[in-house]
Amino acid sequence: MKILVAVKRVIDYNVQIRVKEDGTGVVTDNVKMSTNPPDDNAIEEAVKIKEAGKAKEVVAITVGEEKAQETVRKALAVGADRGIHVKVDGTLEPLAVSKILQKIVDKEKPDLVFMGKQAIDDDCNQTGQMLSALLNWPQATFASKIDVKDNKLEVTREIDEGLETIEINVPAIVTCDLRLNEPRYASLPNIMKAKKKPIEEIAASDLGVDVSPRLEQLKVEEPPKRKAGIKVANVAELVQKLKNEAKVI
Amino acid sequence: MAVLLIAEHNNKELRPFTLNAATAASQIDSDVHAVIIGQNFAEAAKQLSELPVVKKVLSVEGAHYENFTAENFAPVIVKLAENYSHIVCSANTFGKNLMPRIAAHLDTSQVSDIIKVISPDTFLRPIYAGNAFATIKSNDAKKCVTIRPTSFDPCESTGGSAAIEKVDASEEFSNTKFIKREEIKSDRPELGTARIVVSGGRGMQSGDNFKLITEIADKLGAAIGASRAAVDAGYISNDHQVGQTGKVVVPDLYIAVGISGAIQHLAGMKESKVIVAINKDGEAPIFSVADYGLEADLFEALPQFMEELNKLNTIQK
Numbered sequence: 085m086k087i088l089v090a091v092k093r094v095i096d097y098n099v100q101i102r103v104k105e106d107g108t109g110v111v112t113d114n115v116k117m118s119t120n121p122p123d124d125n126a127i128e129e130a131v132k133i134k135e136a137g138k139a140k141e142v143v144a145i146t147v148g149e150e151k152a153q154e155t156v157r158k159a160l161a162v163g164a165d166r167g168i169h170v171k172v173d174g175t176l177e178p179l180a181v182s183k184i185l186q187k188i189v190d191k192e193k194p195d196l197v198f199m200g201k202q203a204i205d206d207d208c209n210q211t212g213q214m215l216s217a218l219l220n221w222p223q224a225t226f227a228s229k230i231d232v233k234d235n236k237l238e239v240t241r242e243i244d245e246g247l248e249t250i251e252i253n254v255p256a257i258v259t260c261d262l263r264l265n266e267p268r269y270a271s272l273p274n275i276m277k278a279k280k281k282p283i284e285e286i287a288a289s290d291l292g293v294d295v296s297p298r299l300e301q302l303k304v305e306e307p308p309k310r311k312a313g314i315k316v317a318n319v320a321e322l323v324q325k326l327k328n329e330a331k332v333i
Numbered sequence: 334m335a336v337l338l339i340a341e342h343n344n345k346e347l348r349p350f351t352l353n354a355a356t357a358a359s360q361i362d363s364d365v366h367a368v369i370i371g372q373n374f375a376e377a378a379k380q381l382s383e384l385p386v387v388k389k390v391l392s393v394e395g396a397h398y399e400n401f402t403a404e405n406f407a408p409v410i411v412k413l414a415e416n417y418s419h420i421v422c423s424a425n426t427f428g429k430n431l432m433p434r435i436a437a438h439l440d441t442s443q444v445s446d447i448i449k450v451i452s453p454d455t456f457l458r459p460i461y462a463g464n465a466f467a468t469i470k471s472n473d474a475k476k477c478v479t480i481r482p483t484s485f486d487p488c489e490s491t492g493g494s495a496a497i498e499k500v501d502a503s504e505e506f507s508n509t510k511f512i513k514r515e516e517i518k519s520d521r522p523e524l525g526t527a528r529i530v531v532s533g534g535r536g537m538q539s540g541d542n543f544k545l546i547t548e549i550a551d552k553l554g555a556a557i558g559a560s561r562a563a564v565d566a567g568y569i570s571n572d573h574q575v576g577q578t579g580k581v582v583v584p585d586l587y588i589a590v591g592i593s594g595a596i597q598h599l600a601g602m603k604e605s606k607v608i609v610a611i612n613k614d615g616e617a618p619i620f621s622v623a624d625y626g627l628e629a630d631l632f633e634a635l636p637q638f639m640e641e642l643n644k645l646n647t648i649q650k
Binding site: 095097098100101103110122177178179182201202204205206207208209210211212213214215216217218221222223225226228238241242243244245246247248249250251252253256261262263297298299300301302303304305306307310313314315316318319320322323325326327330332333 | 402403404407425426427429430431432433434435436437438440441442443444445446455459460461462463464465466467468469470471472473506507508509510511512513514515516517525529553561564565570571572577578580585586596597603606607608609615620622623624625626627628629634637638641642645648649
């Protein structure tokens with residue numbers, strides 16, 4: 085089996101973002117960037133499946149500007165075999181990304197496509213489901229457990245009510261939850277080795293896909309601030325405040 | 334053109350967030366139709382027809398719809414979409430799973446998880462775990478919108494009498510098979526709609542220790558929440574997770590116990606009306622959003638909290 089894993093470069097999850105004063109977006113200059121966290125889980129799962137002898141090749145792909153290639157390089161350092169970087173300027177909407185991924189799937193013919201369930205920058209939670217629709221493939225979203233069985237996957241999905249298990253036929257799309265696995269760290273020798281692994285560069289404009297934006301971001305602003313609270317000295321005071329001041333119990 | 338609301342239900346009754354999504358739909362256009370898809374859901378369809386904001390109910394029945402598989406739902410909604418300007422549903426796991434599949438078929442860029450309808454084509458939505466709000470205008474002819482249910486009040490649930498019209502089922506998608514659903518049954522209020530939520534984090538140190546939280550939740554008639562750290566550590570099941578990738582809650586009172594307050598947790602609870610933080614680390618970020626902070630060891634504070642609650646003559650439910 086061949087697994088294609090899509091990764092996205094985002095502002096690191098530990099960074100407290102700042103909104104630009106002119107309201108056009110958030111500050112990204114000189115801000116630490118890293119791979120979208122659940123995309124790391126997607127890579128880890130693909131590599132584990134390969135290590136278990138159930139997949140032959142893991143290909144990491146990113147769609148983004150020049151520096152997005154770092155995320156593919158990181159995937160190569162933890163076990164992906166080769167990379168693809170579809171180069172675009174600026175940011176694309178999930179619909180455009182899924183159309184690009186569809187073109188790559190047509191060319192690469194993977195059996196499975198993995199990616200994180202949601203990117204922590206735009207919080208859209210769309211790309212996997214959209215790709216799955218465009219390909220008319222089954223989708224297993226929010227996966228916290230994957231069992232590969234011949235040409236089927238049994239996937240446990242995290243849903244609001246608890247857990248759901250489905251069985252999907254390959255080829256299929258899986259979007260990964262953070263609880264799917266514990267992503268490994270890249271060792272220094274593997275980081276060095278990854279530098280020799282090939283990354284194919286493709287210009288998005290050569291794919292013949294309409295990636296023009298459909299949405300206009302009119303304004304980005306800070307959310308309303310909460311007013312500062314107080315510290316209470318002990319539990320008795322806390323309960324009195326909740327009862328008599330906040331009147332919530 | 335009217336707005337099409339996708340009803341969420343369990344084949345017996347409507348799920349409560351359908352009422353919040355209906356409110357959002359009615360703010361886009363007063364002409365709201367609702368589609369209900371499933372198997373043997375007569376009572377849920379009746380409830381839907383009684384929502385005064387819903388002008389017409391479309392009912393699609395089939396055995397392959399019983400488990401709400403997106404691959405089966407999307408084609409029938411895409412077909413209906415012809416007659417509508419907007420497709421709307423809740424941004425919970427049901428809607429998140431389904432709506433992008435519809436949007437891609439319609440070649441529409443979806444607007445996810447909106448918290449406000451500014452105009453029929455412009456919406457406010459949180460990005461970066463709620464640390465920024467973006468105003469987004471959609472230029473697509475048809476708009477696919479998921480709404481954050483806790484940002485809209487539920488609509489009235491009685492008084493309407495919309496006609497229920499049957500719609501032909503679509504074909505079954507054979508490459509996805511439902512196996513089982515493990516729902517955690519509880520007598521407590523639902524996390525998403527509870528008036529009070531008591532949440533535990535890594536500081537709880539074990540699943541057993543969550544009984545300290547359970548006791549207080551029972552006393553207050555509260556739902557139980559948890560941070561991702563507590564779920565990852567196996568202290569409690571995933572359906573309790575509050576945060577960027579879990580549930581978003583907006584209770585009147587949110588009590589965070591042993592939760593440090595990582596960005597991703599704050600994303601799920603910082604709109605709560607009153608926030609209490611109990612943590613022994615006085616520098617924990619959770620205190621920056623807390624109305625009442627108590628710097629204390631939770632293993633001493635929680636039993637005392639229970640004692641103080643027992644002393645009260647009355648407790649609001």
